[in-house]
Amino acid sequence: xxxxxxxxxxxxxxxxxxxxxxxxxxxxxxxxxxxxxxxxxxxxxxxxxxxxxxxxxxxxxxxxxxxxxxxxxxxxxxxxxxxxxxxxxxxxxxxxxxxxxxxxxxxxxxxxxxxxxxxxxxxxxxxxxxxxxxxxxxxxxxxxxxxxxxxxxxxxxxxxxxxxxxxxxxxxxxxxxxxxxxxxxxxxxxxxxxxxxxxxxxxxxxxxxxxxxxxxxxxxxxxxxxxxxxxxxxxxxxxxxxxxxxxxxxxxxxxxxxxxxxxxxxxxxxxxxxxxxxxxxxxxxxxxxxxxxxxxxxxxxxxxxxxxxxxxxxxxxxxxxxxxxxxxxxxxxxxxxxxxxxxxxxxxxxxxxxxxxxxxxxxxxxxxxxxxxxxxxxxxx
Numbered sequence: 001x002x003x004x005x006x007x008x009x010x011x012x013x014x015x016x017x018x019x020x021x022x023x024x025x026x027x028x029x030x031x032x033x034x035x036x037x038x039x040x041x042x043x044x045x046x047x048x049x050x051x052x053x054x055x056x057x058x059x060x061x062x063x064x065x066x067x068x069x070x071x072x073x074x075x076x077x078x079x080x081x082x083x084x085x086x087x088x089x090x091x092x093x094x095x096x097x098x099x100x101x102x103x104x105x106x107x108x109x110x111x112x113x114x115x116x117x118x119x120x121x122x123x124x125x126x127x128x129x130x131x132x133x134x135x136x137x138x139x140x141x142x143x144x145x146x147x148x149x150x151x152x153x154x155x156x157x158x159x160x161x162x163x164x165x166x167x168x169x170x171x172x173x174x175x176x177x178x179x180x181x182x183x184x185x186x187x188x189x190x191x192x193x194x195x196x197x198x199x200x201x202x203x204x205x206x207x208x209x210x211x212x213x214x215x216x217x218x219x220x221x222x223x224x225x226x227x228x229x230x231x232x233x234x235x236x237x238x239x240x241x242x243x244x245x246x247x248x249x250x251x252x253x254x255x256x257x258x259x260x261x262x263x264x265x266x267x268x269x270x271x272x273x274x275x276x277x278x279x280x281x282x283x284x285x286x287x288x289x290x291x292x293x294x295x296x297x298x299x300x301x302x303x304x305x306x307x308x309x310x311x312x313x314x315x316x317x318x319x320x321x322x323x324x325x326x327x328x329x330x331x332x333x334x335x336x337x338x339x340x341x342x343x344x345x346x347x348x349x350x351x352x353x354x355x356x357x358x359x360x361x362x363x364x365x366x367x368x369x370x371x372x373x374x375x376x377x378x379x380x381x
Contacts, residue, residue: 010049010258013239015196016170018112018147019081021052023234023261024254025198027242028066029059037246038062039069044248046075048255052240054198056085056117057102067107077108085117085152088124092135099145113196114146115173119163120155120334129166137168152200154335156302157182157292164190171196176238177206178229179275179316180308182290187238196239202229204244207312208321215317219278220271230257232272235264279315285356286363287311294350294360301344302337303360310367326371342368 012020031041042053055062063084070080084102086095103109116133119125127133128151137149150171153160160174164186172190174183176199187197203209207216209226220228230253233241245251264272280287288307297303306329313322328336341364350360 010051010254011261012051013261015052015081015113015198015239016148016150016194018170018196021081021196021240022050023240023258024048024050025052025054025083025240025242026050026251027201027244028053028055028062030244030246032060032062032065035065035068038065039072040248041245041251042066042069042075043073044251045243045245046073046080048251049258050243050251050254051079052081052083054083054085054242055106056115057098058085058087058117063102063105067105071107081112082106082108083113083115084111085115086136088116088119088127088133088151091132092139095132095136096139096143096145099140103145110145110147112147113171114140114149115171116149116151116169118335119151119153120159122159124334125159125163125166128163129168134168150196157186160186161189164193164195167193169195171198171239173198173200173242175200175205176233176236177202178225178232178272179207179312180290182292182304184236187236191237191239197237199233199238199241201244202233202241207318208324210250213317213319219275219316223268223271226253227257228268228271230254231260231264231268234261235268275316279311282315283311286358287315287356288358288363289356291355293353293355297344298347298349299339299343299345301339301341301364303350303364305337306341306367307360307363309371310363313370323371323373326367327373340368340372341365342372 010022012022015021026045031038053066055066086098116128119128140146140149148170150169151163152173153163160183164172172195174187176183176187190197203226206229209229212225216225230241243254288304288311290304290308292304294303309322309326312318329340330338344361344364346361354360
């Protein structure tokens with residue numbers, strides 16, 4: 001792991017071939033009630049030492065509000081690292097036009113990082129590597145509109161691995177979480193290749209750790225679940241962790257951990273190692289270890305993702321989080337699994353492949369019975 005730099009009061013780490021970024025990144029998808037809200041949040045983030053700001057065309061007025069806040073606060077352009085994102089679709093000309101409009105809203109001539117936002121399917125990856133997206137990547141870099149191009153993904157590990165191994169990107173934004181470590185080996189591979197790695201929403205999508213159930217609090221003691229999650233990812237070498245703040249108070253823990261880039265302490269390591277042991281003890285022979293040997297499913301069920309929600313609900317009492325995530329199944333396009341657990345047809349194709357001998361069809365139905373709730377859509381497309 002590259003030793004952290006120290007700048008502006010918060011440790012910084014290399015990020016691909018671009019400027020070093022603070023170990024926490026301000027994600028600008030939530031402070032959007034009015035321009036003043038974002039300005040206050042931005043000021044607090046800068047005060048904490050955060051220099052990396054992430055916005056996107058898809059985040060409503062985020063780019064425009066950020067541009068206004070930077071101007072009103074008198075922030076020097078060289079003092080911040082700006083990442084914005086474009087959806088992986090359309091022609092090269094359309095992508096360039098969208099990026100130029102974003103630059104105008106931001107009030108800058110270029111961004112440091114441009115991410116192709118949501119490479120979640122093989123078709124989108126093909127677009128990025130061989131289709132119009134490849135032309136767009138070269139045009140953006142050739143015209144100097146962005147310092148480097150990366151990608152974000154909510155896709156399968158297999159898809160993420162293909163994107164990383166393509167060597168077409170200089171950074172990636174991935175779902176890296178204490179309670180779901182499936183993509184951590186891919187993050188390590190990306191870092192080995194010199195890519196920047198940003199963890200998407202380790203607080204919210206990592207388990208709503210800002211409002212944990214008491215059982216999870218007890219399981220992580222003497223650390224709060226959120227602090228343990230942040231420290232775990234930073235100790236694994238992840239470049240930066242996103243924070244979707246709505247007010248200054250949401251930045252308090254990041255401020256306290258601004259120099260927390262070192263290895264885990266013995267107590268932290270013990271707490272981290274305790275969590276899977278508790279899961280296995282509490283779920284017994286119904287615990288899913290997320291090995292993915294059960295895939296592919298003839299019905300295209302994302303079996304490990306579905307059973308992971310069951311794991312969290314039953315092992316750590318994370319019912320609210322698991323229900324909210326399950327309600328998104330089939331409601332979020334290719335940003336989340338499309339098929340609910342009750343659509344298993346008991347074909348038995350997965351059974352001989354499971355190294356734990358799980359009764360997967362039975363567990364899938366149990367997952368559905370536990371978690372079924374009214375449908376829920378994503379916050380932003």
